[in-house]
Amino acid sequence: MAAFEAFLDDGGIVEVDDDMPAEYRQAVFAFIEMHANSELMGGLTERDWIPRTPGLRHKMSVLAKTQDEIGHGHLLYMVAADMQIKTREEMLEDLFAGKSRFHNVFHYQAVTWGDQVAIAFLVDAAALASQQAVFKNCSYGPYRRILKRIISEEGFHMRLGEDRMMRIAQGTDTQKEIFQGALDRWFWPALQLFGPDSKPDDVLLRWHIKSERNEVLRDKWVQKFVPMLQSYGFTVPAPDLSYDEEAGKWDVGPIDWEPLKRTLAQGGPDSARRINEAKDNWERTRWVRDAMDRAAAVPA
Amino acid sequence: MHTYEIFLKKDGRDEYRHAGALDAATDDLAMVMARESYIRRAEGDRLWLVRRDHVIVADPDLIAPNADKPHRHHDGSAVAARRKALRNEGASS
Ligand SMILES: [Fe+2]
Ligand SMILES: [Fe+2]
Numbered sequence: 001m002a003a004f005e006a007f008l009d010d011g012g013i014v015e016v017d018d019d020m021p022a023e024y025r026q027a028v029f030a031f032i033e034m035h036a037n038s039e040l041m042g043g044l045t046e047r048d049w050i051p052r053t054p055g056l057r058h059k060m061s062v063l064a065k066t067q068d069e070i071g072h073g074h075l076l077y078m079v080a081a082d083m084q085i086k087t088r089e090e091m092l093e094d095l096f097a098g099k100s101r102f103h104n105v106f107h108y109q110a111v112t113w114g115d116q117v118a119i120a121f122l123v124d125a126a127a128l129a130s131q132q133a134v135f136k137n138c139s140y141g142p143y144r145r146i147l148k149r150i151i152s153e154e155g156f157h158m159r160l161g162e163d164r165m166m167r168i169a170q171g172t173d174t175q176k177e178i179f180q181g182a183l184d185r186w187f188w189p190a191l192q193l194f195g196p197d198s199k200p201d202d203v204l205l206r207w208h209i210k211s212e213r214n215e216v217l218r219d220k221w222v223q224k225f226v227p228m229l230q231s232y233g234f235t236v237p238a239p240d241l242s243y244d245e246e247a248g249k250w251d252v253g254p255i256d257w258e259p260l261k262r263t264l265a266q267g268g269p270d271s272a273r274r275i276n277e278a279k280d281n282w283e284r285t286r287w288v289r290d291a292m293d294r295a296a297a298v299p300a
Numbered sequence: 301m302h303t304y305e306i307f308l309k310k311d312g313r314d315e316y317r318h319a320g321a322l323d324a325a326t327d328d329l330a331m332v333m334a335r336e337s338y339i340r341r342a343e344g345d346r347l348w349l350v351r352r353d354h355v356i357v358a359d360p361d362l363i364a365p366n367a368d369k370p371h372r373h374h375d376g377s378a379v380a381a382r383r384k385a386l387r388n389e390g391a392s393s
Contacts, residue, residue, distance in 0.1 A: 017357070033349075064340075067336065067340075068340070071336065071337045071340070073319060074322065074323075074337065075322065075337060078303070078321060078322060078323050079320075082303075082321075088323075142320070142321075144318065146320050147316070147322050149319070149337075149338065149343075152343075153340070153343075154342075170315065176391075292301065292325035292329070293301070293325065295325040295326050295329070296301050296302060296325035296326065298326075
C-alpha cells in the first residue's frame with residue numbers, strides 16, 4: 001500500500017486492468033456507484049417534468065437535460081461495472097432494494113416548476129462543484145475521463161437554471177412567490193449535498209479521488225450562491241445568516257445534519273416513492289433490454 | 301452486450317483521442333449511443349468505435365525492456381559543455 005500511495009501522490013493514474021489494493025478498488029467503486037445511482041434517480045425526476053414544463057423552448061432543454069442525466073448514469077454504471085465488484089444488474093437491484101445510496105437531494109419531491117428551477121440552479125451547481133473537485137486530481141483514469149464529459153453537461157444545466165431563475169425574478173409576484181417557496185425547500189438539501197466536514201483520515205482524499213475537503217467546497221458554494229440569490233431579490237432561508245464585514249464572508253449558521261442522515265438511510269420525505277418509481281420503470285422497460293440481449297447474441 | 305471503446309477527433313485537428321466506452325447490443329446501436337453520449341454537442345466530428353474484445357493488449361513484460369535502453373538516448377551534455385565553455389571564453393576576452 002505504501003508504494004501504491006507513493007505512486008498516487010506522484011500523480012499516478014490507475015487504469016482498469018492495473019493492479020490496485022482491494023481497499024482502493026472498493027472505495028473508488030462505492031463512490032462511482034453512488035454517483036451513478038444519483039444520475040439515474042435525478043434523470044428520472046427530470047423526465048417527470050418533461051410534460052409539465054412550460055413552453056416549447058424550456059421543454060426541449062428539459063428533454064436534453066434528461067438525456068444528459070440518463071447518459072451520465074449509463075457511462076458511470078459501465079465504469080463501475082468494469083471494476084468487477086458488482087455487475088450493472090447487481091447495482092440496480094441493490095438500488096431498487098434500498099441497499100445502496102444516492103445523493104440526499106434525490107430523496108425530496110419537486111413540487112412545482114419553481115422546484116425544478118431551484119434544482120437546476122442550486123443542486124446541479126453543487127453537484128458540479130463536487131465533480132470538478134474530483135476531476136481536478138482524480139487518480140482513477142476511467143472515472144476521470146467520464147467526469148470530463150459530465151462536467152461540461154452539468155455546466156449547461158446550471159446555466160439553464162440561472163437563466164430560468166432570472167426570468168422568474170423578472171416575472172409576476174406569483175412567480176416570485178413560487179420560486180421563493182422552492183428555494184425554502186431546496187436551499188438546505190443543496191448545501192448538504194457536500195456532506196458534513198471531511199474526516200481527517202478520509203481515504204478518498206488520501207487516494208486522490210477527492211481533491212478538496214467537503215467543508216471547503218460547501219463554503220465556496222455558500223459564498224457564491226447567497227449573494228447571487230439575494231441579487232435576484234430572493235431571501236436565503238437561513239435564520240442565522242450573517243455577513244462578516246472584515247472577512248468578507250457569509251455564514252449560514254449551524255447546519256442540521258439530521259435530514260441528510262435520514263436520506264442516507266432511505267428515510268427521506270420522498271425516498272420510498274422515488275425508489276419504487278425507479279423500480280417500476282426498470283420493470284416496464286425490461287422488454288427493451290431483452291430485445292437488446294437477443295440482438296447482441298446474433299453473430300455479426 | 302458488448303463494450304465499445306470510443307475515439308473522437310475534431311476534423312483537421314489533433315489525433316483521435318480516447319473518450320471513454322459504452323455498452324451496446326450491436327455495432328449500429330453502439331454508433332447511435334456513441335453519438336448521443338459522447339458527441340451530444342459536437343465534441344468531435346469523427347468517431348471510431350472499437351469493440352473492447354478486439355483490442356490486443358500488450359503484456360507489460362514485453363514492453364519493460366525498452367525502458368532500459370540508454371544507448372537509444374543521448375543528452376548531448378559533453379557537446380553542450382564545450383559550447384558553453386567556448387561562449388564563456390568569448391565573453392571574457
Ligand atoms: Fe448529471
Ligand atoms: Fe445535471
